[in-house]
Amino acid sequence: MRPTLAAAGIVGGLGLGAAAATHVWARHIEIHRFTLREVELRILPPGTRSFRVLHISDIHLMPDQQRKLDFLEYLSLLRPHLVIDTGDNIASAASIPVLAEALAPLLQSPGAFVRGSNDMFEPVPKNPVRYLLPDARPAELPDPREPTLPVGELTDRLSEHGWKDLTNTRASIELGGLEVRLVGVDDPHLELDEMPAPPPLSPPLPAHGNVLRLGVAHAPYRRVLDSFVADGADLVLAGHTHGGQLRVPGIGALVTNCDLPRRQARGLSTWQGVPLHVSAGMGASPYSDYRLFTPPEATLLTLRAPKPSPVR
Secondary structure, three states, X not given: OOHHHHHHHHXXXXXXXXXXXXXXXXXXXXXXXXXXXXXXXXXXXOOOOOEEEEEEOOOOEOOOOHHHHHHHHXXXXXXXXXXXXXXXXXXOOOHHHHHHHHHHHHHOXXXXXXXXXXXXXXXXXXXXXXXXXXXXXXXXXXXXOOOOOOHHHHHHHHHOOOOEEOXXXXXXXXXXXXXXXXXXXXXXXXXXXXXXXXXXXXXXXXXXXXXXXXXXXXXXOHHHHHHHHHOOXXXXXXXXXXXXXXXXXXXXXXXXXXXXXXXXXXXXXXEOXXXXXXXXXXXXXXXXXXXXXXXXXXXXXXXXXXXXXXOO
16 A cells, blocks of 8 residues: 555544544653564574674654653663664754763663764754655755754764764774674765775684674665675664654554665565664654654664574
8 A cells, every 4th residue: 555545544534533542642652652672683603602782773862851861771771782873863952962971871882873864954843744755855955064963073972982983984893702894874865875985805804703794874775775785784774764653553654754665664674685674763853753553662683693403
């Protein structure tokens, strides 16, 4: 079913009372139902010990969102080996020090991040109907040279303890016998993505031979996913979709706000055979601060080696 037809059918099928109850649930209840999802993936080289990767995204923080801040602080109790932040962290310049304080324990862990549009541009009111269009972006994209938010300050606060800034670049993190090779791009939704060139010579395998390749982007546009697959990624992580933000039983996400198929708007799927994890994220724009059948979330991915073959 096309998103426009689905939306029209839903609106037409709801009475005023049901519509009002749905609004109250989405706006005042579900938006605060912070959820930790747990996923297991057997993608590590044989003989590698397990690792926990915390994927956070789309926090869209306002300074007064205490329940969201409490959830961020709770996530540090998970003691992940690696944190990946796929952008859209803030909704106000005043949120930066508040975000840094809430993330402080996680910032002590190895981590990496990319930027989303709302890390650069303050949110503004928008007509929600435009998300039902084939391309929900404005006719003229913002000039990335003139951000309205202090993106440099945000970058400094996220990287001051060692998190890797993956803006159109590559990085490497050593995790106790596993080398994590990361490649990331700037926000594809603003068409700022530039896949970094491969190293002049392919990096040699470490002595232990255990390597994990991660592709990281904010918005999971097909062209970016294709580039990560061609680059040899073992796992791709993205956000941006909010899981559809409004989901309908039997239909799923109505939109993805990019060209990713709606069935892949949230959670674990594959792209050309490579695992793809799209976080539904932890928040929404303060001008559309609601969710339906897709509560705010973070995901703990436990990565393991393949199970040993049974002895015959």
